[in-house]
Amino acid sequence: MEGLAAAHNDGLLILDEAGTCGARDFGRVIYDLAGGQGKVALNADRALRRARAWRSLFLSIGEIPARQKFEEDGKPIRDGQVLRMLDISIHDGVIRDSHGTSPTHFVNQIKRACSDCR
Structure with a gap:
């Protein structure tokens, strides 16, 4: 996901089908994307690889609202999750x-x- 976010730096990242992502992973992905920076890791030579960074807006265009996806985890919804991923309902017509x-x-x-x- 980091590579995808970095490739959309200063742009819009459109994610499709939140329904295919597990509820627990969905919350983590939202925090990671909103954080704007990936994890520092080692490359093949065991040297530190520079962390990827991005400034992106992201939008999920799936049929399942973010709030519903967060609730599937069975844990209380965190305010930070709701603030980072807003639901905008689009109806037929x-x-x-x-x-x-x-x-x-x-x-x-x-x-x-x-x-x-x-």
Whole structure:
């Protein structure tokens, strides 16, 4: 995840399908991404490898809200988790005008245009 975050430095990292991540790991990933710095480790020569760093916004576009994912762990939700990962509900019909194309095609065009902005 560190490499992915560093590759999106000063940009937007869009994560898909939080549902495939375990609840315990999800909380840790949120803290790690929001921390902006990876772990210091050794390289193959046993010398210290410089920690990766990033300044990124991240967004999960899965169907499962972050709060629900945190609750799956069975532990109380930490305020820090909720502050670092906000839920923004998007309901059916949010795109009312797909400008003469199918809504699916329209959304795919938006996604493609956003990925070209990096």
